[in-house]
Amino acid sequence: MRNFxxxxxxxxxxxxxxxxxxxxxxxxxxxxxxxxxxxTDIFAAAPIPPVDSAAIDGFAVRAxxxxxxxxxxxxxxxxxAVVAGEPxxxxxxxxxxxxxxxxxxxRDVVLVEPLxxxxxxxxxxxxxxxxxxxxAAGTSLLxxxxxxxxxxxxxxxxxxxxxxxxxxxxxAALMRGFDDGNRPMIGAAIERDGGALxxxxxxxxxxxxxxxxxxxxxxxxxGRDDGSAAALASAGLLEIHGxxxxxxxxxxxxxxxxxxxxxxxxxxxxxxxxxxxxxxxxAIRRLGGRDPALxxxxxxxxxxxxxxxxxxxxxxxxxxxxxxxxIEPMPGFLETGLRAAVDADGFVIxxxxxxxxxxxxxxxxxxxxxx
Amino acid sequence: MRNFxxxxxxxxxxxxxxxxxxxxxxxxxxxxxxxxxxxTDIFAAAPIPPVDSAAIDGFAVRAxxxxxxxxxxxxxxxxxAVVAGEPxxxxxxxxxxxxxxxxxxxRDVVLVEPLxxxxxxxxxxxxxxxxxxxxAAGTSLLxxxxxxxxxxxxxxxxxxxxxxxxxxxxxAALMRGFDDGNRPMIGAAIERDGGALxxxxxxxxxxxxxxxxxxxxxxxxxGRDDGSAAALASAGLLEIHGxxxxxxxxxxxxxxxxxxxxxxxxxxxxxxxxxxxxxxxxAIRRLGGRDPALxxxxxxxxxxxxxxxxxxxxxxxxxxxxxxxxIEPMPGFLETGLRAAVDADGFVIxxxxxxxxxxxxxxxxxxxxxx
Numbered sequence: 001m002r003n004f005x006x007x008x009x010x011x012x013x014x015x016x017x018x019x020x021x022x023x024x025x026x027x028x029x030x031x032x033x034x035x036x037x038x039x040t041d042i043f044a045a046a047p048i049p050p051v052d053s054a055a056i057d058g059f060a061v062r063a064x065x066x067x068x069x070x071x072x073x074x075x076x077x078x079x080x081a082v083v084a085g086e087p088x089x090x091x092x093x094x095x096x097x098x099x100x101x102x103x104x105x106x107r108d109v110v111l112v113e114p115l116x117x118x119x120x121x122x123x124x125x126x127x128x129x130x131x132x133x134x135x136a137a138g139t140s141l142l143x144x145x146x147x148x149x150x151x152x153x154x155x156x157x158x159x160x161x162x163x164x165x166x167x168x169x170x171x172a173a174l175m176r177g178f179d180d181g182n183r184p185m186i187g188a189a190i191e192r193d194g195g196a197l198x199x200x201x202x203x204x205x206x207x208x209x210x211x212x213x214x215x216x217x218x219x220x221x222x223g224r225d226d227g228s229a230a231a232l233a234s235a236g237l238l239e240i241h242g243x244x245x246x247x248x249x250x251x252x253x254x255x256x257x258x259x260x261x262x263x264x265x266x267x268x269x270x271x272x273x274x275x276x277x278x279x280x281x282x283a284i285r286r287l288g289g290r291d292p293a294l295x296x297x298x299x300x301x302x303x304x305x306x307x308x309x310x311x312x313x314x315x316x317x318x319x320x321x322x323x324x325x326x327i328e329p330m331p332g333f334l335e336t337g338l339r340a341a342v343d344a345d346g347f348v349i350x351x352x353x354x355x356x357x358x359x360x361x362x363x364x365x366x367x368x369x370x371x
Numbered sequence: 372m373r374n375f376x377x378x379x380x381x382x383x384x385x386x387x388x389x390x391x392x393x394x395x396x397x398x399x400x401x402x403x404x405x406x407x408x409x410x411t412d413i414f415a416a417a418p419i420p421p422v423d424s425a426a427i428d429g430f431a432v433r434a435x436x437x438x439x440x441x442x443x444x445x446x447x448x449x450x451x452a453v454v455a456g457e458p459x460x461x462x463x464x465x466x467x468x469x470x471x472x473x474x475x476x477x478r479d480v481v482l483v484e485p486l487x488x489x490x491x492x493x494x495x496x497x498x499x500x501x502x503x504x505x506x507a508a509g510t511s512l513l514x515x516x517x518x519x520x521x522x523x524x525x526x527x528x529x530x531x532x533x534x535x536x537x538x539x540x541x542x543a544a545l546m547r548g549f550d551d552g553n554r555p556m557i558g559a560a561i562e563r564d565g566g567a568l569x570x571x572x573x574x575x576x577x578x579x580x581x582x583x584x585x586x587x588x589x590x591x592x593x594g595r596d597d598g599s600a601a602a603l604a605s606a607g608l609l610e611i612h613g614x615x616x617x618x619x620x621x622x623x624x625x626x627x628x629x630x631x632x633x634x635x636x637x638x639x640x641x642x643x644x645x646x647x648x649x650x651x652x653x654a655i656r657r658l659g660g661r662d663p664a665l666x667x668x669x670x671x672x673x674x675x676x677x678x679x680x681x682x683x684x685x686x687x688x689x690x691x692x693x694x695x696x697x698i699e700p701m702p703g704f705l706e707t708g709l710r711a712a713v714d715a716d717g718f719v720i721x722x723x724x725x726x727x728x729x730x731x732x733x734x735x736x737x738x739x740x741x742x
Contacts, residue, residue: 030552030555031554031555031558031559033555033559034558034559034562034563048708048710055639055705057592057593057594057595057596057621058594081594081595082594082595083543083592083594083595083596083638084592084596084637084638084639084642085543085638085639086543098593098594122708126706126707126708127707127708127709127710128707128710134710134713135713141559142559142739143556143557143559143560143563143644144556144644144709144712144713145713146552146555146556146559147552147553147555147556147640147643147644147709148552148640148708148709148710148712148713149552150551150552150553150554150555150556151551151552151640151708151709152552172454172456172457180521180522181401181517181518181519181520181521181522181523182518182521183402183521184401184402184404184517184518184521185514185515185517185518185521186514187402187405188402188404188405188512188513188514188517189514191405192405192514221428221454221455222428222469223428223429223452223453223454223469224428224452224453224454225428225454225455226428250428266455267454267455267456268426268455268456269518269519269522271455272518273514273515273518297668334426335497336497336498336499337419337493337497337498337519337522338498338515338518338519338522339419339498339499339505339519341515341519342505342506342515342516342519368513
């Protein structure tokens, strides 16, 4: 049996934060940036719109010419048909909506009320002056950010490089066939967190070139199946083996020969999952310039029943929403494994020093779904 | 000028819902299902775990043999080292944790207290009995769902087919170069909503084979730039042109020659965006078996200031969070275009018949970010 000294979850998180720093940025074409994270602040290089433009489809006129128009004094004015977004023609400064104008010959419009200047006009710089901050560094790019960047003339933008994540299967996990959910589960989570996944052998993962982080599934145990931990201790550097986390107790933390962080994730599926969520996912999110926090909406919710936890380990407790928008605990990960995540609405993280929460307490709950 | 009769947003949504129905399902390997939507309920084909298994790394013993063990009566028992997840060896029914056992020869353990049967054992079927519902149809597959499905032995699962979305650029939009953000913006949104995007000409989009839905960017206007609407009216079927939505008023709805729904999105970027969000995105989400609602968390928030809207059109109003967790309105989409989305924390949808909300009202707000 290997030496096994459990550290606190806080200490393990501090190790992660010390071992991972935001990677550099790279330019990427706008149609390939969905879900990427902006690497620098982006400022407007020119005003948006660049000139006074029609805000709607209609007829461009000179506002001064419309003075005096009325129901009893319809004015026929020269005009130019314009399309929303089109620069205003010279000498015009207002746009008559199509349904408020009659144009018998396609050129003149007949107006029955005066138009103030700039009516239905997007003024030069109305959306942004030159130098205005358009999108801030660190923003996970949503479609409307991409639309504004394209409108501002950017064909590509600097985004944080995707962390190269090397994933190795080892130990007992290597022997299993289809009935192994850990690999597709962790692969999906790496994708969610913006990592670029490549699979390799344990030996390649320990060597560590061309990877920003390595993860090993299996062989992180304490007994017979501790091959990954033993190999890391021998070939690289095993700095921590064991965390006061339930589930996830046998997680290992170290360095590959190339100096990259390497994490050993436990084999039992629920332990593998929470070890990923609290440590590996955080590392990948930090490397990629993302918010390191758990990627779930969190809110304060009232406990409908007492929630119990043993002192000495941080415990992840599955919960479900019940009457009145409160939460109640469910059979835990030690009892039903991953099913405790699938059947739950969310989870609570109960700190090491806590025995849990009494009925009626307000608790921070992470929810899997928005609604 | 084409005939232009605005319908209500509700009527346009009803058109979408009538024109789109959930596509069929297809089997997809587990490592390719992240973000896909499960097409059928999945039940356990066998118990999980399939046999009594070790819950932790340790030594398997027969609980009955441990009776009588105590601090003054340490018992040396034959045992087998087991790894978490491994089936219990014959004749054993409990597992001694590594740190509670001494094993000098790797076979016998010395116990100083008795162990109840099933201690540290995952009992056959503890996570799921045969026939238990594992993951329900309609679930957007998160990593932990994938993990459980893999653990249950599924190498692939039935998921809803991705809607094939044909995107055409037409009208004035076709003339622009890099300074067009609509195309990458709508491309990102189609990806977000699970669509499989292919680009085509307007003529191909109007013909409509091999697509579940077609979207046309540009040429949806009312004036000179109404080419897409005119072409659809001539080659296919233009059923609606004009919605009481600000921004997004000139959206068109119709059928391709092949009978697929086709939407014409207005050219001004903010109008293009909201037309996508309320109509096109809903159609794609419905086709793919997703929740048709807007993909943003919604919650009731108090208005810090009055929010004003004109009667007669549904209006999207950008809002930001301010002191005390309340919201206040910001310069709108008609004033600053897409920047009103980028600078805002979220938005409010003000119905056609409403003049807005007084200060202090509780309003449903959609937020762009979780926190």
